[in-house]
Amino acid sequence: MIHEASSLAVLVFLVFAGSVVGISFYLGARARSASGYFAAGGGIHWAVNGVAFAGDYLSAASFLGICGMIAFYGYDGFLYSIGYLAGWIVALFIIAEPLKRLGRYTFADALDNKFNSRGIKLAAAVSTLVVSCFYLIPQMVGAGALIQPLLGFPHYVGVFLVGGIVTLIVMTAGMVSTTWVQFIKGTMLVVLCSIITVFILMRGVNTNPAATSAKAGEVARRGVEAASVLGASGQSVLPADGGWTGTPYVRVRDEGTGVVAVWRRDADGRLSETQTLTVLPGGAKLANGRPQGRGEGQGDLRPVGYASKLPGGVEKTGPLGPIGFLKTMQESEVILWGSDKIAGADGSVTTIYYQQPTPGSDFMTPGSSPTFRKVRSTRPVDKLDFLSLMLALFCGTASLPHILIRYYTVKDQVSARKSTVVGIAAIGFFYVLTLFLGLGAMTGGTLDVTDSNMSAPLLARSFNELLFAMISAIAFTTVLGTVSGLIMAASGAVAHDLMTNVLKIRLDEFQKVRAAKFAALGVGVVAMALGIAFARMNVNFLVGWAFNIAASANLPSLVMLLFWRRTTKQGITASILVGMLSSLGWILASAQAFKDVYGLDPASALVPFSQPAIVTIPLGFVVLVVVSLLTKRGAPRSAQA
Amino acid sequence: MAGFDVKAPVAKEQEDAAVVAHNTRMGVLLLAVYVVFYGGFMALSAFWPAAMGKTPTGGANVAVLYGFGLIVLALFLALVYMRVCRKSGRKGAA
Numbered sequence: 001m002i003h004e005a006s007s008l009a010v011l012v013f014l015v016f017a018g019s020v021v022g023i024s025f026y027l028g029a030r031a032r033s034a035s036g037y038f039a040a041g042g043g044i045h046w047a048v049n050g051v052a053f054a055g056d057y058l059s060a061a062s063f064l065g066i067c068g069m070i071a072f073y074g075y076d077g078f079l080y081s082i083g084y085l086a087g088w089i090v091a092l093f094i095i096a097e098p099l100k101r102l103g104r105y106t107f108a109d110a111l112d113n114k115f116n117s118r119g120i121k122l123a124a125a126v127s128t129l130v131v132s133c134f135y136l137i138p139q140m141v142g143a144g145a146l147i148q149p150l151l152g153f154p155h156y157v158g159v160f161l162v163g164g165i166v167t168l169i170v171m172t173a174g175m176v177s178t179t180w181v182q183f184i185k186g187t188m189l190v191v192l193c194s195i196i197t198v199f200i201l202m203r204g205v206n207t208n209p210a211a212t213s214a215k216a217g218e219v220a221r222r223g224v225e226a227a228s229v230l231g232a233s234g235q236s237v238l239p240a241d242g243g244w245t246g247t248p249y250v251r252v253r254d255e256g257t258g259v260v261a262v263w264r265r266d267a268d269g270r271l272s273e274t275q276t277l278t279v280l281p282g283g284a285k286l287a288n289g290r291p292q293g294r295g296e297g298q299g300d301l302r303p304v305g306y307a308s309k310l311p312g313g314v315e316k317t318g319p320l321g322p323i324g325f326l327k328t329m330q331e332s333e334v335i336l337w338g339s340d341k342i343a344g345a346d347g348s349v350t351t352i353y354y355q356q357p358t359p360g361s362d363f364m365t366p367g368s369s370p371t372f373r374k375v376r377s378t379r380p381v382d383k384l385d386f387l388s389l390m391l392a393l394f395c396g397t398a399s400l401p402h403i404l405i406r407y408y409t410v411k412d413q414v415s416a417r418k419s420t421v422v423g424i425a426a427i428g429f430f431y432v433l434t435l436f437l438g439l440g441a442m443t444g445g446t447l448d449v450t451d452s453n454m455s456a457p458l459l460a461r462s463f464n465e466l467l468f469a470m471i472s473a474i475a476f477t478t479v480l481g482t483v484s485g486l487i488m489a490a491s492g493a494v495a496h497d498l499m500t501n502v503l504k505i506r507l508d509e510f511q512k513v514r515a516a517k518f519a520a521l522g523v524g525v526v527a528m529a530l531g532i533a534f535a536r537m538n539v540n541f542l543v544g545w546a547f548n549i550a551a552s553a554n555l556p557s558l559v560m561l562l563f564w565r566r567t568t569k570q571g572i573t574a575s576i577l578v579g580m581l582s583s584l585g586w587i588l589a590s591a592q593a594f595k596d597v598y599g600l601d602p603a604s605a606l607v608p609f610s611q612p613a614i615v616t617i618p619l620g621f622v623v624l625v626v627v628s629l630l631t632k633r634g635a636p637r638s639a640q641a
Numbered sequence: 642m643a644g645f646d647v648k649a650p651v652a653k654e655q656e657d658a659a660v661v662a663h664n665t666r667m668g669v670l671l672l673a674v675y676v677v678f679y680g681g682f683m684a685l686s687a688f689w690p691a692a693m694g695k696t697p698t699g700g701a702n703v704a705v706l707y708g709f710g711l712i713v714l715a716l717f718l719a720l721v722y723m724r725v726c727r728k729s730g731r732k733g734a735a
Contacts, residue, residue, distance in 0.1 A: 075704055082682070082708045089675045089715050093668035093722060101661075326701045365694040365704050366686040375687050383687040390683050414728055421719045428712040435705070562665075 001301045001448040002294060005152030009469035016473040017165060020181050020480060044179055046415035050422020052179045053406055055186030057084070057397075057423070058430055059135075059482035063189065063475055064142045065540025066431075067459070068452030069371075070438020071305070072336065074363025076372045077438055080540055081431035083390050087397025087547075088427065090555075092420040095398040098562050100407045100416040106489070107404040108497045111557055117569035118502050123576040125497035127553040128401040130580055132490040133526060135400070135546040136483060138539035140531020143479045145453040145539075146472060159531040162476065166483040167524030171517040175409055178484045185477040190426055192467075192474055193433045199463050200440035205307050205328055206316030209445025213462050216445025217303035220335070220355055222272040226250075229263060229271055242345030249274070249342070249352060259289035259299075264354045274354045275301050275337075275449060281347040301353070303458070305447040308357050309333035322436070329439050330360040336442075337449045353449040371541065385609040389544055392613035396547030399554035402485040405492060453539055483527065487520050494519035534597075545587050548613045553580035556620035564628075571628030579620030586612035660727045667725045671718045678714055682707050 044052070062084065069077030102110035108124030140159050147158025209216035229252060230237055238244075238251040238260065248265045263271040278286040285292040290299030310317060311331040320328060336356045343349050362368055366386075367376040374382035397403060407416045441447060441459035448454050457475060461468035495516035499505045507515060534542065556579060557572040587593060590610035591602035685692055685707070693704035701709075 078705075078708055079686070082711050085712050085715055086675070086679050089672060089718065092719055093672040093675075097661075097664060097668075323700045326705055327696075327699075330696070330702055361694050364702055366690050375690050380688075386687055387683055390679075390686075394679060414726075417723065417726060421716075421723055424716055424719045428716050432709060432712055435708075 001303070001450060002292065003148055003152070003448075003454075006465060006469060008465050009472050012466075012469040013473045013476060016477055017480075020184070020477060021165060021168060023177060023180055023184075044409040046410050046419040047422055048179065048183050049406060049410050049415070049419035051186045051426055052182040052409075053186075053403070053419060053423030054190065054426035054430065055182030055184070055478075056402060056406060056482060056485045057427055058186065058189055058478065059139055059142075059543065062430070062434070063193075063478050064145065064453045064456055065138065065543065066434045067438045067441060067456035068454070069369065069540055070435060071441035071447055071455035071459075072452045073369030073371075074336075074358075074439075074442070075365055075435075076367070076369035077540070078435050079366060079372065079390070080393065080544070081434050083393025084397065085424070085428050085431050086394050088420065088424045090395060091398040091403065092417065092424065094562070095404070095558060096407060096416045096420050097413040099404060099558075100410070100413045106492045106496055107401055107554070107558075108493070108501070110404075111561060111572055112501075112569075115569035115572070117573065119573040120569055120576075121497050121501040123573045123580075124554075125493040125502065127576050127580050128493035128497070129490055129523075130584065131399075131401055131546060131550045131553065132486045132493075132523070133530065134549055135402070135543065136486050136523075136527040137530045137534045138542035138546070139479050139483045139486070140527050141534055141542065142453060142539045143476070143483075144531060144535055145451060146457065146475050146479070148454075155535050156532050159528050162479050162483065163524050163528035163531070166480050166487060167521055171520050175405070175488055178488050179406075179409060181477065181480060181484055182482075185474065185480065186426060188474050189478060190430050190433075192471055193430060193437060196440070196460055196463070196467065196471065197433050197436045199467075200436055200444075200459075201322065201325055202319045203440075203463075204317035204320045204325070205310060205332060205443050207307050207310060208315065209306050209443070209462065213445055215303065215458075215461050217305075219306060220273040220275075220302075220304070222270075222308075222355060222357070223266075223268075224263075224271045224273075226265070226269060226271050243342040244344065247340070247342060249340075261289055262350070262352055264352075272355050274352050275304075276350050276352050277301060277450065278344075278348050278350040301449060303446045304335070304337055304353075304449055305442055305445050307332045307334050307443050325436065325439070326364075329443075330364045332360045333357050334360065334363065334442060336363065337447075339449070351450075381608070384614060385611050388548075388609065388611035388614035391617065392544065392548040392551050392611060395551035395555045395613065395617060399550040399558065400547075401493070401550075401554075402482075402489040405489050406485075487523050487527070490523040491516040491519040494523075541592070544611065548587065548611055548616070549580060549583045551613050552583035552616035552620050553577075555579075555617060556624050560621065560624050560628075564625075566628050566632055567624065568628040568631045570631040571624040571626075574627040575620045575624035578623045579616055582619055583612045583616040586616060664726045667722060671722050675714065675718055678711060682711060 066077045066080050069080070099107065099110050102113040106128065108121050108128070111124050112120045140163065143162035144155035144158040147153050147161060148155060206212070208219055210218050229235065230250065234255050235252050236255060238253055240247070244251065250263045250265060250271065251260050252263060253260045262274045262276045264274050266272055275288055280286065287300045290297065292298065292300055294300065309332060311328060317328055336358045337353045338356045340352045340354065341349060342352065367373055372386050375386045410416055410419055437456055437459060441455040444459050444462040446458040446462040448458060457468060457472050460471040495512055499515055500507055500512060553576050557575045560567045561572065586607050589606035591605035592610040594600040594605045595602040694702050696702045
């Protein structure tokens with residue numbers, strides 16, 4: 001869809017971005033030392049740090065990806081919310097205090113606290129860089145997705161804009177400004193999403209959002225008698241040649257305008273309206289049969305999202321309470337949209353978006369999305385993908401480098417504990433809201449069938465332009481907050497772990513900070529390139545991969561260091577490297593990568609499921625134990641380091 | 642920006658082995674409690690997805706109630722952990 005640029009949204013965005021950069025410069029003057037740059041001098045208040053945890057963690061994936069997945073498929077998106085939140089329990093109960101006790105700037109410090117091993121520092125630094133880069137991809141993709149409706153610029157402009165601003169923020173003041181950016185963003189995100197949720201409940205659910213919102217699309221036709229379309233005067237049916245052969249689609253050309261409409265033949269023989277996006281051999285695009293655009297004779301895809309049946313046969317419910325809203329959705333039927341891709345005989349490729357009337361009893365339970373469809377399979381092996389992802393989300397949070405370094409910004413272990421609890425409260429509350437936001441977007445009439453990531457901002461637009469402007473600006477700062485944390489973690493890994501501790505380059509405080517700033521610039525450039533390369537993938541799915549790698553590479557060594565006295569430095573190094581490489585290799589050999597990254601047939605994937613954690617996390621533990629036993633020397637070390 | 646001073650000296654924490662051991666034990670115990678509930682959610686979703694659609698209270702279904710329950714349980718256990726944890730002494734700090 002082509003989204004209208006909003007001058008109000010641009011204005012609000014500029015105010016937000018300007019404020020964030022201004023704060024960054026102001027705070028930059030106050031943190032000159034390495035401690036100030038990497039860990040904010042350990043002087044952040046626990047409550048501020050707790051909200052900053054939320055700002056750091058509630059990334060583009062949480063906000064855009066989860067809301068989009070719920071809006072398109074229902075409850076399955078909420079599974080991510082549950083997994084992401086549950087991971088904080090591992091962080092609080094197992095990791096928070098020991099990490100604060102053992103480390104200084106980076107999580108490699110904690111791992112290497114007793115061993116002073118270059119191997120551990122190198123492995124941990126490389127792992128930090130790999131995980132940070134994988135986590136950066138969805139953030140940058142989300143930035144690009146946001147810029148299109150906000151400013152009307154192409155995807156890559158959004159990537160460059162966010163990449164540039166974030167790199168500037170990190171280079172100016174490091175962890176100090178990063179913390180405050182995340183604090184402001186975390187607070188505003190939770191407050192604004194609460195307001196939108198109230199609006200959703202006040203609006204209730206209806207079968208024709210276009211009646212109450214100018215931004216909502218018209219209801220698409222269903223159950224149309226075939227004869228009234230195929231036999232109408234001035235209409236001709238095109239032959240089912242090329243890829244159209246054997247499909248349920250019928251192409252009808254209007255002889256007057258030459259516009260081709262595509263209908264889908266349903267099981268009862270009647271027709272339902274579809275939407276189409278055709279890419280012609282020369283690259284030009286047709287939307288619903290017309291050249292895509294807003295000008296004379298041009299056309300575009302229509303916004304969608306509404307209930308087709310409500311309990312009691314009513315057309316709208318009116319205001320609902322939270323439980324009443326969920327109950328109504330369970331008992332309603334909603335028009336969701338599936339898609340097919342067909343290659344025509346003339347070399348064109350048409351993506352068809354077709355209506356799927358879906359009962360709430362289906363989309364409000366696990367297994368309604370392509371990602372988790374296999375949980376409804378009767379074969380136990382089909383469940384592994386789901387179980388593996390839920391395991392990765394549970395174990396991944398406590399292994400994310402940009403989350404771990406936030407424990408060094410508070411003064412002591414008690415503060416680390418308190419800030420985690422504040423983080424859990426803020427993040428948990430937000431994740432409860434995601435279910436309402438996603439379901440509100442599903443029935444708000446403003447969804448873009450081509451892009452699930454835009455569901456939350458477009459939901460805000462269904463209420464009013466100011467809300468859209470604010471939520472878009474906050475989504476931007478969401479990306480800014482998370483990306484700045486990731487670049488911070490990566491720059492620390494380069495300057496502190498690799499240059500100072502592995503390569504033994506002698507750097508004074510000033511030089512170390514300067515090296516980190518150059519590293520931040522380099523990582524920022526890499527992040528922008530990756531954000532453009534992976535533009536078409538769902539951001540939530542990409543984050544799932546980052547969690548898999550983080551959990552596989554880092555968690556076994558963190559846990560065993562704390563709880564197994566016989567752990568050796570060789571065991572830790574081997575565990576990190578094997579966990580990281582095996583999970584990365586598995587992902588690159590998975591059906592999802594074949595389909596979305598290489599454009600190959602997913603059936604030819606080299607591994608049986610896409611989420612590796614259920615294999616690679618245990619593998620990391622086994623490698624650590626085996627290598628530690630093989631390399632054990634001298635007296636056992638203390639379990640508490 | 643009260644309470645924020647990047648140049649403030651960071652007090653050195655005393656290592657109290659008994660306190661560390663106690664807090665670690667409590668953390669593992671509470672984690673085990675949460676793992677039971679989280680594991681139950683995973684098992685129910687994966688092997689009995691139809692059960693997630695039932696509405697025991699006549700309102701939201703099991704999938705929604707269990708999901709919200711896991712989020713609330715996380716916060717509850719976090720507060721319990723805060724309550725049962727002991728605090729190490731700190732040199733030069735109040």
